[in-house]
Amino acid sequence: MTPDARIDITAEVCPMTFVRTKVALERLPVGGLLEVRLKGDEPVRNVPDSARDAGHTVLALEPLGDGSWRLLLRREGPGC
Amino acid sequence: MLNEPQIQRYARQLLLRDVGERGQEALGAVRVRIALGGEAASAAAAYLSAGGTQVELARPSSGPWARTPPLLGAPPVRPLDVVAAPASPEGEGIVVGSRAGGHVLWSAGGGGCPACVRSAAAALSPPGTGSGVQVGTAIALLAQRRALGVAAPLEAMEVSATGVLSTGGPPACGHCPPAVPPEELAALVRHLRTALPDEGCAVLLGGGDRVRLVPMENAQAAHHRRDPEAFPRTARTAFSLDPRAWLALLREADAAGERPVAIAHSHPEGDPGFSAEDRRWAAPDGQPLFPGVAHLVVAFGQGRPPAARWALWTDGDFREHPCPLPEET
Amino acid sequence: MQGATVIIGMGGLGCPAAVALAASGAGRLTLVDGDVVEPSNLHRQPLYGPEDVGRRKVDVALERLRAAFPELAVEALCLRVGPGEVDTLLGEHALAIDGTDSVAAKFLLSDAVARTRTPLVSGGVVQWGGQAMRIDPGGACLRCLYGTPPREDEVPTCARAGVLGSLAGVLGALQASLALGPPAPPGRSTLHVVDGRSLRLRTLTVPRVPGCPGCGAAA
Numbered sequence: 001m002t003p004d005a006r007i008d009i010t011a012e013v014c015p016m017t018f019v020r021t022k023v024a025l026e027r028l029p030v031g032g033l034l035e036v037r038l039k040g041d042e043p044v045r046n047v048p049d050s051a052r053d054a055g056h057t058v059l060a061l062e063p064l065g066d067g068s069w070r071l072l073l074r075r076e077g078p079g080c
Numbered sequence: 081m082l083n084e085p086q087i088q089r090y091a092r093q094l095l096l097r098d099v100g101e102r103g104q105e106a107l108g109a110v111r112v113r114i115a116l117g118g119e120a121a122s123a124a125a126a127y128l129s130a131g132g133t134q135v136e137l138a139r140p141s142s143g144p145w146a147r148t149p150p151l152l153g154a155p156p157v158r159p160l161d162v163v164a165a166p167a168s169p170e171g172e173g174i175v176v177g178s179r180a181g182g183h184v185l186w187s188a189g190g191g192g193c194p195a196c197v198r199s200a201a202a203a204l205s206p207p208g209t210g211s212g213v214q215v216g217t218a219i220a221l222l223a224q225r226r227a228l229g230v231a232a233p234l235e236a237m238e239v240s241a242t243g244v245l246s247t248g249g250p251p252a253c254g255h256c257p258p259a260v261p262p263e264e265l266a267a268l269v270r271h272l273r274t275a276l277p278d279e280g281c282a283v284l285l286g287g288g289d290r291v292r293l294v295p296m297e298n299a300q301a302a303h304h305r306r307d308p309e310a311f312p313r314t315a316r317t318a319f320s321l322d323p324r325a326w327l328a329l330l331r332e333a334d335a336a337g338e339r340p341v342a343i344a345h346s347h348p349e350g351d352p353g354f355s356a357e358d359r360r361w362a363a364p365d366g367q368p369l370f371p372g373v374a375h376l377v378v379a380f381g382q383g384r385p386p387a388a389r390w391a392l393w394t395d396g397d398f399r400e401h402p403c404p405l406p407e408e409t
Numbered sequence: 410m411q412g413a414t415v416i417i418g419m420g421g422l423g424c425p426a427a428v429a430l431a432a433s434g435a436g437r438l439t440l441v442d443g444d445v446v447e448p449s450n451l452h453r454q455p456l457y458g459p460e461d462v463g464r465r466k467v468d469v470a471l472e473r474l475r476a477a478f479p480e481l482a483v484e485a486l487c488l489r490v491g492p493g494e495v496d497t498l499l500g501e502h503a504l505a506i507d508g509t510d511s512v513a514a515k516f517l518l519s520d521a522v523a524r525t526r527t528p529l530v531s532g533g534v535v536q537w538g539g540q541a542m543r544i545d546p547g548g549a550c551l552r553c554l555y556g557t558p559p560r561e562d563e564v565p566t567c568a569r570a571g572v573l574g575s576l577a578g579v580l581g582a583l584q585a586s587l588a589l590g591p592p593a594p595p596g597r598s599t600l601h602v603v604d605g606r607s608l609r610l611r612t613l614t615v616p617r618v619p620g621c622p623g624c625g626a627a628a
Binding site: 088089090091092093094095096097098099119123126127128129130131132142143144145146147148211212213214216217218220221223224225230231232235237242243244245246247290 | 425428429431432448449451452453454455456457458459460461473474476477478536537570571572573574575576578579581582583585586587589590601603605606608609610
């Protein structure tokens with residue numbers, strides 16, 4: 001699946017990790033796909049959870065082999 | 081779209097489900113004009129500017145707060161006025177007043193009834209100087225809610241003389257029917273159905289921001305059985321509330337900080353208009369028997385969904401208003 | 410109010426509590442916080458401005474309060490309160506206000522009330538909701554209310570979940586009101602719950618639990 005937008009939050013610390021993710025998701029139309037590159041125990045645990053809490057869908061979360069992870073999210077709405 | 085400094089500054093608000101980028105932009109689109117003085121104005125201005133809303137103070141204020149100007153992408157376009165009772169805001173706004181040693185704040189907007197706002201404001205004295213931070217932060221909360229679009233058309237907060245908070249009660253406005261949550265209306269319809277083919281009745285109690293249904297029994301059947309000459313009509317065509325049940329309800333409501341907001345009854349056949357008998361029952365001597373209480377009639381009939389209408393005593397007569405009912409599941 | 414009030418945590422709750430207490434004529438305050446001002450604090454801690462970023466919170470708060478309230482006797486301690494300090498700090502004050510932001514800190518303070526006999530106004534705010542409760546010696550404590558403390562990761566902190574600035578102000582001001590008010594009747598405490606999303610403001614009576622590990626032993 002080709003994402004509609006990509007962000008790299010490997011340089012961010014919580015909670016800016018999810019702030020960036022949330023803002024990027026909200027800028028997509030409903031159904032849009034966001035790919036997030038992240039790393040670190042806290043972000044890898046928190047960002048997918050926070051995205052789900054906000055009503056969005058986690059489509060994939062996989063290690064990229066260099067210590068970072070690829071998270072694919074679908075923007076849901078309209079209440080999200 | 082927010083720029084980088086705005087995202088950094090308002091990060092913790094962007095995380096909120098009902099805020100996000102759009103909400104933060106909405107906070108920035110409002111221009112709050114505060115026509116109060118003192119610590120309440122100063123605290124309100126501090127919190128609103130810190131949160132991303134531009135504020136104009138009619139009276140300059142000092143105080144310990146850092147007056148951090150909001151980071152705005154575009155100039156604000158939507159005025160929100162904060163005024164002192166007994167005045168009321170022209171459009172969207174907040175009125176702050178005092179009553180019984182405490183403060184009352186009404187927030188109006190979103191197409192609410194201007195008469196309700198004016199009568200709420202007129203019932204208050206000008207605000208005092210105590211509890212400035214309590215009142216100021218409450219102003220900021222009401223204003224942020226209004227800016228974010230999550231506020232009810234008319235909502236209130238109270239700050240007691242000792243600075244303790246409570247939700248303000250629904251105004252007794254003679255112009256507008258009370259706002260009743262759809263689940264309570266649905267429960268009302270179900271209750272009235274169980275009384276068919278007789279008329280059924282119920283009371284709606286309001287307290288804080290809640291309105292809830294209290295099903296009642298139609299005492300007409302008992303009255304008619306006991307004394308068919310004094311009570312010639314049966315429960316088929318008339319309803320009445322048992323006086324003891326009514327008094328018990330009033331006591332229970334009072335203890336819970338609630339009051340009757342409406343009395344509902346059904347017309348098993350026909351339409352939901354407030355009939356001549358209904359008017360005679362509700363205002364036997366040309367004055368309402370239950371002042372400040374709205375009347376709701378729900379009409380049933382073969383083969384069609386129930387329909388309802390409000391009747392409110394306004395300027396010397398009962399005026400009717402539509403009452404949309406939720407679809408029955 | 411006799412004696413001094415200590416405000417533990419000068420963040421979203423501590424700032425409005427301190428100002429409300431100072432404005433009410435409270436004579437003596439001690440401000441305690443170990444942190445410096447960060448940009449993400451500014452939206453809900455309006456004692457601090459962008460020019461204060463990087464400075465210690467207690468230093469900035471002290472300056473602003475002294476300038477605005479010349480009659481106020483106010484002192485500051487730059488430290489993060491832990492098990493080593495809590496009893497001494499509470500013991501030296503007539504009342505404490507919880508402006509902390511972690512579950513552990515809140516329970517630490519609540520547990521110290523019975524030991525030190527110093528009343529505490531506990532409080533917390535996150536997302537759209539907040540709670541405040543005055544815990545007096547002999548009254549109900551946080552463990553009477555919650556049983557065991559929730560796990561740190563079960564409770565979203567401001568860092569993760571976000572918070573509306575004005576709501577923090579409302580809660581901190583409420584804490585000040587409870588500090589200025591009467592002690593709770595023995596055997597219970599009143600929990601104030603503020604739901605800023607529905608604008609529902611409720612109070613609940615919390616009865617003291619006999620033998621409670623937080624407050625029962627020193628009854």
